[in-house]
Amino acid sequence: MKVLYLYTELLGYNLPIFEKLVNDYGATVDVIHWSQNKLTPFVPSANTDSTKITFHDRSAFTPKAIVDFVTELSPDLVYVTGWMDRGYFPALRKLKSKGVTIVAGLDSQWTGSVRQQIGALLIRWVYKKLFYNYVWVPGPLQYEYARRIGFKKTEIICNLLSGNSDLFSLAAAALDQEKLNNYPETFLYVGRFAKAKGIDILIQAFDLYKEKYKGTWKLNCIGNGPLHDDLISAAKRNDGITVESFLSQSDLVTRAKNAGAFILPSRYEPWGVVAHEFSTAGLPLIFSERVGARPQFLIDHLNGYTFYNDSPQDLAYQMHLMSSHNVTKLIQMGHMSAHLASQITPEITTASLMSVKTREMRY
Structure with missing residues (x-):
């Protein structure tokens, strides 16, 4: 199985998830992430020895280059950090049109602000249809947000974020x-x-x-x-x-x-x-x-x-x-x-992501 992460900034807690995907599910993991304008000096490639985890610098990719990259990679499962980076949108649209499972991360709380309400309409009626199959949230405050932007209960995964x-x-x-x-x-x-x-x-x-x-x-x-x-x-x-x-x-x-x-x-x-x-x-x-x-x-x-x-x-x-x-x-x-x-561990987080694939296989 090929898993693709379209990320913003990586931190140390991401690595155990990637390693679980490799060791427990036999996956290869490709990660596109920003290395410029980082808020912390963490370097992911220096903190793992796995040959099945490959990191790619987002700043080296134009939106078209990302489309070309994912077309050649042909991933089975894609995780993307929400809708912050619109440069990922063309690739997401192409992948979804081909039936690839796409999971969006959502860690924000619902506040009911005007900005959130306008954004919720855009996500519900445009982004969700074009780019995403599921949304992945860490807890109950984020679950509420996911429901308000149009995801059904069966389209929401929990346990998004785990420390090491x-x-x-x-x-x-x-x-x-x-x-x-x-x-x-x-x-x-x-x-x-x-x-x-x-x-x-x-x-x-x-x-x-x-x-x-x-x-x-x-x-x-x-x-x-x-x-x-x-x-x-x-x-x-x-x-x-x-x-x-x-x-x-x-x-x-x-x-x-x-x-x-x-x-x-x-x-x-x-x-x-x-x-x-x-x-x-x-x-x-x-x-x-x-x-x-x-x-x-x-x-x-x-x-x-x-x-x-x-x-x-x-x-x-x-x-x-x-x-x-x-x-x-x-x-x-x-x-x-x-x-x-102990309610959340890297094992539980990884299994939660993989549950969308086992669910699809069942049906």
Whole structure:
């Protein structure tokens, strides 16, 4: 079987899916993806040894060149990251006209905005007919979006996004070992240093946590982005903050072992694979109410806390609550995070994609 991915930017969590397709389903995988204007320095070809996974630079392809490429490749199954890259449209139209199964990814939440409503009409009456057979979503908030753009229940696949469960679960092993004896009093953030990710909220909240609540936990921020200098300035005036650049996934597992809770303060997070990764790592969680993965991985007071969007005051209070717990409670919360995270794995995600082919074979 030949599987073709028409992608935007690849990240580390994509590789286990490709490897599952190769190892569990005997597929060859070709991936066209953007390598220019990347938000992170991840290089996929340097992180896999499989000879059956081939990466192609999207910037080297015109729309016509993509048509020529897919015509020669003749894939059996195509996954495309939604409708962001219109340069893929001519190839999708040709492939669908030939009966190739095409699955579109959708990780956005339905907000009901005017833009979404107009876009929904375009997708329902034009794009769906011309380009797609199925839509693939990660969770319930995205499922609603898929229904509103015209996909039937039988045309919606779940479990789109999975972190590298095998890798991040190694950090959860520390719960009953190192952490039980010496629980790390550190909040962890991993992601883009950008306003949309709520970095400014996090900085203000940590200041409040230290000043108002006399908090003793530290804050470790890992990533890159336009607000990097703001974080550096905050770290200079507050020695409880440390800032690190983008790290490999194996290094992130080490950081998770040395962290006491994970914070995702995004103003808008369509899904957030990091939510799954650090749930799998066994960390108690503090999420903004706008995090798309929140209903899947966080149950308030069971394994973490939700704070009101755009509220440093509420985030500071939730940080205070978290750091006030004793070790026994924090360990329990960490185990529950890992339990909730086990609902999705690369194996489940890959099988969900392949289910469209087994379904077609059945009928």
